[in-house]
Amino acid sequence: MKAILKGAFAAAAALLVAGAAHAATLDDIKKAGVLKCGINTGLPGFAYTDDNGKWTGFDVAYCRALSAAVFGDPDKVKYVNLTGKNRFPALASGEIDVLSRNTTWTFSRDVDLGFTFIGVAYYDGQGFIGRKAMGVKSAKELDGASVCIQTGTTTELNLADFFRVNKIKYEPVPIETNEEARKAYVAERCDVYTTDASGLAATKTTFAKPSDHMVFPEIISKEPLGPLVRQGDDQWADIARWTLNALINAEEYGVTAANVDKLAAKATDNPEVNRMLGTEGSLGAMLGLRKTWAVDAIKAEGNYAEIFERYLGTKTPLGLARGLNALYTNGGILYAPPMR
Amino acid sequence: MTARPFHRSQAEMLPERAAPVTTAGPVGWLRANLFSSWSNTAFTLIALYLLWLIVPAIADWAFFNADTAGDDRFACKSSGACWAWVDQRIGQFLYGFYTADQTWRVDLAVILLIPALAPLLFEGVPFARQLRWFSLAYPVVATFLLVGGIGLEGIPTDKFGGFMLNLTVGLAGIVLSLPIGILLALGRRSRLPIIRILCVGFIEIVRGVPLITLLFVSNIILPIFLPPDVTVDSLIRVIVMVTAFASAYMAEVIRGGLQAIPRGQYEAAQALGLRYWPMMFLVVLPQALKISIPGIVNTFIGLFKDTTLVIIIGLFDILGIGNAMVSNPDWLGLATEAYVFIAFFFFIACFSMSRYSIHLEKRLDTERRD
Numbered sequence: 001m002k003a004i005l006k007g008a009f010a011a012a013a014a015l016l017v018a019g020a021a022h023a024a025t026l027d028d029i030k031k032a033g034v035l036k037c038g039i040n041t042g043l044p045g046f047a048y049t050d051d052n053g054k055w056t057g058f059d060v061a062y063c064r065a066l067s068a069a070v071f072g073d074p075d076k077v078k079y080v081n082l083t084g085k086n087r088f089p090a091l092a093s094g095e096i097d098v099l100s101r102n103t104t105w106t107f108s109r110d111v112d113l114g115f116t117f118i119g120v121a122y123y124d125g126q127g128f129i130g131r132k133a134m135g136v137k138s139a140k141e142l143d144g145a146s147v148c149i150q151t152g153t154t155t156e157l158n159l160a161d162f163f164r165v166n167k168i169k170y171e172p173v174p175i176e177t178n179e180e181a182r183k184a185y186v187a188e189r190c191d192v193y194t195t196d197a198s199g200l201a202a203t204k205t206t207f208a209k210p211s212d213h214m215v216f217p218e219i220i221s222k223e224p225l226g227p228l229v230r231q232g233d234d235q236w237a238d239i240a241r242w243t244l245n246a247l248i249n250a251e252e253y254g255v256t257a258a259n260v261d262k263l264a265a266k267a268t269d270n271p272e273v274n275r276m277l278g279t280e281g282s283l284g285a286m287l288g289l290r291k292t293w294a295v296d297a298i299k300a301e302g303n304y305a306e307i308f309e310r311y312l313g314t315k316t317p318l319g320l321a322r323g324l325n326a327l328y329t330n331g332g333i334l335y336a337p338p339m340r
Numbered sequence: 341m342t343a344r345p346f347h348r349s350q351a352e353m354l355p356e357r358a359a360p361v362t363t364a365g366p367v368g369w370l371r372a373n374l375f376s377s378w379s380n381t382a383f384t385l386i387a388l389y390l391l392w393l394i395v396p397a398i399a400d401w402a403f404f405n406a407d408t409a410g411d412d413r414f415a416c417k418s419s420g421a422c423w424a425w426v427d428q429r430i431g432q433f434l435y436g437f438y439t440a441d442q443t444w445r446v447d448l449a450v451i452l453l454i455p456a457l458a459p460l461l462f463e464g465v466p467f468a469r470q471l472r473w474f475s476l477a478y479p480v481v482a483t484f485l486l487v488g489g490i491g492l493e494g495i496p497t498d499k500f501g502g503f504m505l506n507l508t509v510g511l512a513g514i515v516l517s518l519p520i521g522i523l524l525a526l527g528r529r530s531r532l533p534i535i536r537i538l539c540v541g542f543i544e545i546v547r548g549v550p551l552i553t554l555l556f557v558s559n560i561i562l563p564i565f566l567p568p569d570v571t572v573d574s575l576i577r578v579i580v581m582v583t584a585f586a587s588a589y590m591a592e593v594i595r596g597g598l599q600a601i602p603r604g605q606y607e608a609a610q611a612l613g614l615r616y617w618p619m620m621f622l623v624v625l626p627q628a629l630k631i632s633i634p635g636i637v638n639t640f641i642g643l644f645k646d647t648t649l650v651i652i653i654g655l656f657d658i659l660g661i662g663n664a665m666v667s668n669p670d671w672l673g674l675a676t677e678a679y680v681f682i683a684f685f686f687f688i689a690c691f692s693m694s695r696y697s698i699h700l701e702k703r704l705d706t707e708r709r710d
Contacts, residue, residue, distance in 0.1 A: 044672050047667070048668040048669070049661075049664045049667075049668060050668065052440070053432050081654040081660075083651070083652065086559070086560055086652065089560040089561075090559075092564075093564050095559075202669065206672050206673030316669055317414070317669040317672065318669050
């Protein structure tokens with residue numbers, strides 16, 4: 001099935017890339033008056049519905065910022081909800097313009113499937129959660145433990161690699177969906193449960209006594225999650241890439257949703273901020289957008305820090321720390337190229 | 341030796357006595373059905389013990405220990421179910437993303453469904469003749485109400501969701517798949533080779549792949565081959581695919597019914613001078629469909645439950661809405677509650693269909709087999 005799907009994607013992608021190479025995505029989006037953004041069908045913190053039935057979350061915020069950069073209006077987005085299986089064909093077939101669906105940037109997806117990852121929005125990695133009562137402090141002490149795991153994902157392969165490298169034994173308890181895996185762990189059918197660290201944090205908050213459980217310090221895989229576009233339209237890829245970079249740079253320079261209008265009103269002492277907000281230079285024109293593209297993008301949901309704190313941060317029920325996703329100046333690895 | 345007359349008979353009638361308590365009334369029923377033998381008694385006791393274990397636990401979870409109020413899952417403190425979300429999310433479960441102040445249109449469409457269906461489903465409905473005209477017009481009326489148009493605010497079909505989407509897709513599929521299925525079944529038995537080959541080909545191809553594949557193809561593969569400006573509405577794609585799928589199954593169910601009709605019925609109809617269509621509609625199909633009722637309703641129920649697969653093409657039926665809800669950090673981990681709630685809707689819909697099929701079988705039972 002996987003091989004067939006992959007073949008179909010490749011064929012589809014090849015067909016489309018041939019067509020897309022001379023089609024300007026930006027013009028199509030402007031003509032349609034709406035940005036088609038692919039998001040998850042439901043992932044805690046990243047894409048979910050609020051009580052009014054509106055899509056919201058970390059991945060959704062990027063769609064809104066991109067819409068604001070293109071149209072000056074964050075609400076001109078048509079959300080297309082995609083499963084893990086149909087996300088790539090949807091992007092290849094032009095059903096969506098950009099995919100912002102917690103997708104791990106890997107070699108084969110970038111090169112073989114014919115997509116362009118435009119950056120990393122969230123550095124995730126696979127971790128473990130276990131009961132404190134076990135007295136285990138590190139994943140390396142898990143010799144002989146039973147591990148609840150979702151089948152058919154990269155997490156399964158990462159797990160096998162980790163235990164092989166550390167020469168310890170484990171007993172996998174394979175389970176179909178994440179929710180079932182969570183339930184199995186709660187029912188003590190396994191000693192530890194493994195998935196992406198962001199998912200572990202979300203899961204931990206659903207336990208009756210979260211303090212009885214601990215997430216082990218080891219992160220056993222690299223899962224850089226980021227938005228992607230079709231290969232072959234560099235202008236559109238640039239717009240998507242620099243919208244993300246603008247959000248990250250805005251955090252670095254202290255530009256927030258609240259003060260962006262004031263900073264953009266007239267040139268400040270910081271030339272980098274001036275160039276980004278369009279009071280100096282012509283970055284917007286180079287992208288084929290308005291002068292105020294970045295102002296609008298930041299106004300949509302705030303800078304990177306504001307978005308992170310609103311949907312994932314320590315004040316949300318998920319309570320994720322910035323960790324790797326802090327700016328390079330704060331001990332993380334978030335580093336956007338300069339706006340010049 | 342003179343024999344004394346030996347009277348075996350009773351001169352007058354004895355008064356009538358009630359049947360012994362062990363054979364009549366509740367006790368008799370219990371003895372006959374639950375304790376008729378040692379093995380039955382053992383099974384009864386085991387079943388009672390299991391019920392005693394399960395029912396109170398479920399009742400505690402669902403009702404007595406449940407929380408029903410609060411703004412998020414942290415408000416649910418007790419050990420039972422957390423129904424607090426129902427209050428805020430019921431609208432999404434029923435209407436999906438349908439514009440909030442327009443949901444009365446969905447309600448109206450559902451209410452109008454009653455006069456539209458009643459004359460078709462039951463006998464003795466007042467004004468049945470006039471109402472049948474309304475039944476015929478109902479699809480147009482419902483489409484106008486749901487989608488909008490002249491005078492009503494237009495609502496794109498990708499905002500359809502929740503149970504209303506299940507109903508829309510399910511009803512459209514049911515209404516369309518029965519006639520198409522009948523035509524396919526007749527076509528498969530046709531003497532004209534082209535018609536037969538086309539029908540057999542359609543049935544075997546559509547029945548030979550999972551519905552999920554059909555939906556996937558309609559959503560992902562077709563746009564690659566269609567010109568970029570041609571877009572087909574997602575809801576129409578779903579209805580077409582679900583109908584095609586159900587029709588193929590329906591055709592085989594009805595073919596089973598057709599094969600049960602003895603050759604003599606065809607010959608008798610032909611002897612009366614009936615041509616093909618009058619023969620089918622007046623003699624063969626009424627009998628064949630009657631035999632096929634359980635299979636037809638079975639296909640309907642399967643179709644209705646298959647409507648949950650629309651998540652594949654990014655539409656949010658009641659199950660998709662439930663999954664999206666439990667991804668909200670405020671309601672994380674409430675999957676059990678959501679699934680139980682959804683199961684309740686499906687059970688009501690499918691159980692009613694099943695009861696109606698029994699009612700119909702009894703009403704049409706003309707064979708007097710006793």
